[in-house]
Amino acid sequence: MKTVSETISGASHLTCSNCGKIYNIHQQQTYASCCNQPLFTQYNGIHPAKENLVNQPNHLWRYAAMLPVFDATNRISLEEGFTPMHTLHKISAKYAVNRLCLKDEGVNPTGSFKARGLSVAISKAKELGIEHCIIPTAGNAGGAMSAYCAKAGIQATVVMPKSSAMLIKEEVQMFGAKLIEVNGFIHDCGKLVQQIAAETGAFDMSTMKEPYRLEGKKTLGYEIAEQLNWQLPDVIIYPTGGGTGLIGMWKAFAEMQQIQWLNSSKKPRMVIVQTENCNPMIQMIEKGKKNESFQPSYSIANGLVVPTPFAEKSMLRVIHESKGTGVTVSENDIQQGIREIARTEGLLLSPEGAAAFAGLKKLVEKNWIESQENVCIVNTGSWYKYH
Numbered sequence: 001m002k003t004v005s006e007t008i009s010g011a012s013h014l015t016c017s018n019c020g021k022i023y024n025i026h027q028q029q030t031y032a033s034c035c036n037q038p039l040f041t042q043y044n045g046i047h048p049a050k051e052n053l054v055n056q057p058n059h060l061w062r063y064a065a066m067l068p069v070f071d072a073t074n075r076i077s078l079e080e081g082f083t084p085m086h087t088l089h090k091i092s093a094k095y096a097v098n099r100l101c102l103k104d105e106g107v108n109p110t111g112s113f114k115a116r117g118l119s120v121a122i123s124k125a126k127e128l129g130i131e132h133c134i135i136p137t138a139g140n141a142g143g144a145m146s147a148y149c150a151k152a153g154i155q156a157t158v159v160m161p162k163s164s165a166m167l168i169k170e171e172v173q174m175f176g177a178k179l180i181e182v183n184g185f186i187h188d189c190g191k192l193v194q195q196i197a198a199e200t201g202a203f204d205m206s207t208m209k210e211p212y213r214l215e216g217k218k219t220l221g222y223e224i225a226e227q228l229n230w231q232l233p234d235v236i237i238y239p240t241g242g243g244t245g246l247i248g249m250w251k252a253f254a255e256m257q258q259i260q261w262l263n264s265s266k267k268p269r270m271v272i273v274q275t276e277n278c279n280p281m282i283q284m285i286e287k288g289k290k291n292e293s294f295q296p297s298y299s300i301a302n303g304l305v306v307p308t309p310f311a312e313k314s315m316l317r318v319i320h321e322s323k324g325t326g327v328t329v330s331e332n333d334i335q336q337g338i339r340e341i342a343r344t345e346g347l348l349l350s351p352e353g354a355a356a357f358a359g360l361k362k363l364v365e366k367n368w369i370e371s372q373e374n375v376c377i378v379n380t381g382s383w384y385k386y387h
């Protein structure tokens with residue numbers, strides 16, 4: 001019997017996430033120009049057997065049938081994914097939740113969950129013959145793209161705020177990418193990326209403006225399900241910037257339902273966590289609109305400082321469909337969260353991961369999460385990169 005990774009990808013086409021218009025998966029695509037919205041990869045008529053996963057490697061390419069790369073020789077892998085799922089027993093007891101799990105993405109190659117999206121996106125770029133990629137980034141996505149481009153032999157340009165961590169700037173250069181620093185936030189970097197891409201023909205890897213980082217990120221959802229024995233938690237708390245992980249996990253749950261990998265039809269309530277210094281999605285959830293005079297400011301959780309996310313509509317759809325919510329946390333909540341988890345559970349979270357933990361505490365306080373519920377928080381990066 002064929003194993004899942006030997007199975008040719010089941011990807012069949014792309015659709016506009018808003019109106020469903022079909023786009024060709026065998027050509028280079030960016031976003032759906034019909035509605036100015038992200039494109040979603042579709043997998044028609046395949047039913048990979050989850051029983052075959054036992055024969056698969058312990059990285060995200062174990063789900064290759066549900067990934068968009070057709071030729072296995074195009075896979076650019078640094079063995080990303082299949083990260084630990086810790087049960088935080090002491091923290092579960094302290095905050096009276098049934099079981100609190102922490103998906104620790106800090107141990108991925110280049111120290112963040114960005115490795116997932118960029119492994120798949122750069123593999124697909126190779127498959128489509130792209131020779132130069134450019135990305136606007138708060139930092140981690142730039143580090144990851146540089147590493148995968150180095151392995152793929154693709155030229156890389158990374159545009160990052162000056163305020164990003166020194167270590168990440170050095171990392172990008174160590175991988176041989178060109179680093180451009182901008183006085184501003186990620187949306188300012190995005191404008192410069194558009195300009196350079198138009199001038200040089202470099203392919204723009206901006207969050208949700210190309211279809212395949214989402215496919216890599218969705219493997220977070222597959223893993224959470226597999227590691228919890230195909231029984232999803234009641235709540236997933238995700239520190240959100242551009243929203244790839246949030247939208248990706250929700251897509252994964254729908255796909256797994258379709259291919260009958262889940263033990264129950266009950267899906268988690270999805271939670272977006274952002275910081276006081278930049279919380280456009282929480283404003284949308286709570287007030288139905290953004291405060292137009294809103295000015296972002298620096299946060300230690302710099303991956304969450306995305307003032308104008310392209311996939312805003314898709315994120316709101318996830319919150320609505322899952323009956324989820326949004327929470328804002330302060331810089332102080334984040335710092336306290338890092339210390340609390342370090343001292344009780346022996347784990348150092350990235351500021352973004354600590355923001356998710358701080359969000360959990362607020363939701364328990366409000367009784368939005370109840371004592372019999374199982375919760376998963378995502379630690380999206382490594383503490384060691386923020387210096």
Ligand SMILES: Cc1ncc(COP(=O)(O)O)c(C=O)c1O
Binds near residue numbers: 353
């Ligand atoms: C550590 C970390 N957490 C969370 C995020 C936000 O991720 P997303 O853009 O998928 O919402 C980022 C993005 O830069 C990040 O680097």
Ligand SMILES: [Zn+2]
Binds near residue numbers: 020036
């Ligand atoms: Zn459309």
